[in-house]
Amino acid sequence: MSFMLPSASPSTRSVVGVADDLCAALRGESPSLPRAQSAVLVVIDGLGAISLRGHAGHARSLTSGMTKRDVAQTVFPTTTAAALTSITTGVWPGEHGLVGYRVRDPERDVLVNQLSGWETDGLDPLTWQAAPTVFERAAADGRETFAVGLAAYARSGFTRATLRGAAFVAAASPEERVEAALALAEQHPGSLVYCYLPEVDKAGHKHGVASPEWVAALELLDGALSVRVPPGIGVVVTSDHGMVDVPYHRQVVLEEEHLVGIRHVGGEPRMLHLYRERDADLHAVAARLRGDLEGAADIVTREQAVASGLFGPVVRDDSLARIGDLLVIASGVRAVYDGTAEDQRSRGMVGQHGALTPEETRVPFLRRGVFAS
Structure with missing residues (x-):
């Protein structure tokens, strides 16, 4: 039996390398982004481009000016462990090793959870995921890097595997996280700031895409991201994967x-x-x-x-x-x-999510601040 990958336009951007492209923009060397004083990468977990367009009326800030070209292709499998790691390391799952949600540890012949099981399943973040992160590479160039997220994630094994090199800053609400990310970028010229927003993904898993709860989460994030971007700051908003409802x-x-x-x-x-x-x-x-x-x-x-x-x-x-x-x-x-x-x-x-439908594989790639020029 032969297997054919779903077709994607050769010009479609991949989430792999997006963070490195932001670092290149800080040096004025990005082929696709203008030079920026500091850069912010916002990742909205679980928001597919197709779902976002289908609910544009509930996300007017995010979809303002959005065109068919403002999309990126995520990695396979379309799951958080694999895709977030590709975003923050700049390499594909075959290189960083997080090739799924739960996989077999071949040395122990047991299944391990690569998202939430680092401590309970005995995974060493430094060796199980050995690829350098974009934050480590940026720090080697003398840049300050920050990761803004929920306090519960600050010391997790997954955070140490994927965000190492960045100073973790905890903030509770989406508004506080976005505000903190923009403030850090403004206060630390030349910095790279990562901001993680998991609300849509959580609502989608529990209630489904387009449920009232999912729409409310989307509206919440849209409001948080409608704030003014400080002068000189470039912002990219993307996602790790989309989602489909399975009755x-x-x-x-x-x-x-x-x-x-x-x-x-x-x-x-x-x-x-x-x-x-x-x-x-x-x-x-x-x-x-x-x-x-x-x-x-x-x-x-x-x-x-x-x-x-x-x-x-x-x-x-x-x-x-x-x-x-x-x-x-x-x-x-x-x-x-x-x-x-x-x-x-x-x-x-x-x-x-996890499979290869367009709803899962196509994610937004939205530019704000100086990157929108």
Whole structure:
């Protein structure tokens, strides 16, 4: 079976390298952004470009002047752990190694959570994610760097893996976070400031895209980002991924008979990593799953995924060992669940992501301040 990646325009910007482009703008060397005194990178978790355009009336500040070109392509899988790390390191998941939500640690043969499980699952942020961050590179050039986010994230393993090199500044509300980011940029000329806004993602997971709660979160962020940008400051607003709603009747459940030969089920419902038993015939397992999930998901081997460039142009050996023997990439608005798992709480999620639909892969790329000129 051959696997074809969804097509994207060669001119479409990738979220990989966006932060480095901001640093280049500070030096006056960016090919696409004007020179700036300081730069602010705002990441709105979970906001797809298609969803944003579809709710432009609730985000008039964000969508003001937005054109079809004001988009970027995120990485695969379209999940926070992989995409945020690509944004802050400037490399693809195949290089930084965060190739999914939950993956197998090949040395211990256990599943680990790469978003929230650093402490409980025993991951060392400095070695599990060894790629230098943009903040470390900026600091090596003598620049001050800051990361503004919720206090709960200040000392997390994921923060140490992806934001190391930046001074963390905690602020509670979206308005306070944006205000703090702009103030830091103004008070520290030549600095790079990162600002993280997770409200839309949280509302989408719990209530769904376009729910009253999701719209309220979008309006909240739009208001926070409607403030005046100080002179000389350049701002880019983007996202790590978009989201689709998966109704309960579109959930597909894998029971024991479907998972014969599978040792571990990782990933997340729209992009599963399947790790086979050592004596299982990979091609036989893949053929069976393709029959079981026909029309609901694509079944792709690790080799096919790497050859197709799904994880980027370079896949390090340690990253390769974390990728499932088989990937289950959900089609349309479906999600595939491990029915044998003890914890079934994720089946309550409405908004989901991880796969390859345009709603998940296309994110906003909006310029403010001197970058808008």
